[in-house]
Amino acid sequence: MAISVFDLFKVGIGPSSSHTVGSMKAARLFVTGLHEDGLLPHTASVRAELFGSLGATGHGHGSGSGKAVLLGLEGEDPETVDTGTVDKRVHRIHEADRLRLLGRREVEFREPEHLVLHRRRTLPFHPNGMVFTARDHDDREVRARTYYSVGGGFVVDGSATGADRIKPDHAPVPLPFGSASELLLRAYETSLPISGVMLANELSRRGESEVRAGLLRIWRVMQGCVERGCSRTETTLPGRLQVPRSCPAAAAQPRRGLPGCGSAAHHGLGQPLRAGRQLDDRFQGIGCARGARASNVSV
Structure with a gap:
């Protein structure tokens, strides 16, 4: 599934x-x-x-x-x-x-x-x-x-x-996988990054423009949540448990040049996406090594 x-x-x-x-x-x-x-x-x-x-x-x-x-x-x-x-x-x-x-x-x-x-x-x-x-x-x-x-x-x-x-979605996808190892193997077999594998499967459900618009909307909502959390003046979260808020204090700390609380509006989408691509590249390398081992075993 x-x-x-x-x-x-x-x-x-x-x-x-x-x-x-x-x-x-x-x-x-x-x-x-x-x-x-x-x-x-x-x-x-x-x-x-x-x-x-x-x-x-x-x-x-x-x-x-x-x-x-x-x-x-x-x-x-x-x-x-x-x-x-x-x-x-x-x-x-x-x-x-x-x-x-x-x-x-x-x-x-x-x-x-x-x-x-x-x-x-x-x-x-x-x-x-x-x-x-x-x-x-x-x-x-x-x-x-x-x-x-x-x-x-x-x-x-x-x-x-x-x-x-509960009815699972059994609609076929072009690059199915059931584990992280299989995901890496699909990436190796197709020479696609992990994000490319996921996109190919997602396109079996909806158009590419709809997928990209939906993902960007989710990211904007995430950014807004961070900004609101960092700008609140209350010291505790809602509810009777009185859990202390941590975001305002974190926003006041120096972030050593990294995007953090309060800076999303200034950094835009660029840096988070670059960080994601770096992780994607690192996992792609793991996938290549994994695929090579799989090929050796099959031979």
């Missing part, structure tokens, strides 16, 4: 792909389904239950699974949500005891009645389980769905069964 680079590198609200990205996606999937099936106008309230690890970190894991669920119910996507407005929006929901499902329908939402954290209970398939239930004005169930956040921002519907819950 070949994994796309866009499955490995995803843009999403932090700090955890399982606890925040997955939770937000599941909540958004639920309300999107209500809308598509014409059930949103009949919905008066939504109850979200978080189990296991999600329930245990509902209020303490950075932005928290609970916050992510609220934003997802309002229709936000983890890739495009404005992180600068998260706290204000969650505060507004708490103050009004109401939220806007998919940004369209306002319903009551009172914690802890409508956001239940099961810290010591888990669902059968995976520790990161969620159950969403929509009810009408007569308190009758409109719809209930179970979702699992299985890691990496992937969310599966609990209505699937067995191995069908």
Whole structure:
């Protein structure tokens, strides 16, 4: 099975792909389904239950699974949500005891009645389980769905069964590999750098312009994260754990001519890409040696 680079590198609200990205996606999937099936106008309230690890970190894991669920119910996507407005929006929901499902329908939402954290209970398939239930004005169930956040921002519907819950991508790629050694061997056989091997496989899914635009967008988001982290004045990260921020202090240290915190805007894309090419060249050399040994063995 070949994994796309866009499955490995995803843009999403932090700090955890399982606890925040997955939770937000599941909540958004639920309300999107209500809308598509014409059930949103009949919905008066939504109850979200978080189990296991999600329930245990509902209020303490950075932005928290609970916050992510609220934003997802309002229709936000983890890739495009404005992180600068998260706290204000969650505060507004708490103050009004109401939220806007998919940004369209306002319903009551009172914690802890409508956001239940099961810290010591888990669902059968995976520790990161969620159950969403929509009810009408007569308190009758409109719809209930179970979702699992299985890691990496992937969310599966609990209505699937067995191995069908997660379907791997078996689409053929021109240069398949199943280990680092095989990757180096593909590079040797084709005289391509590692990046060239990866690009060739990625082009089996989408056009080259789309691949390059997507990678550059991910890099720009990474740069922006570093810049924001280094420019913050708060001394601790969000959440009750009070973890100290390290980026501002690192930004103040001399970097001995290397691009570091606070300098991405001045260095642009050049130096990081040059560093990547140097690593690529070094691994390519290893691949040539590996390929030579493989050829000797085969002969």
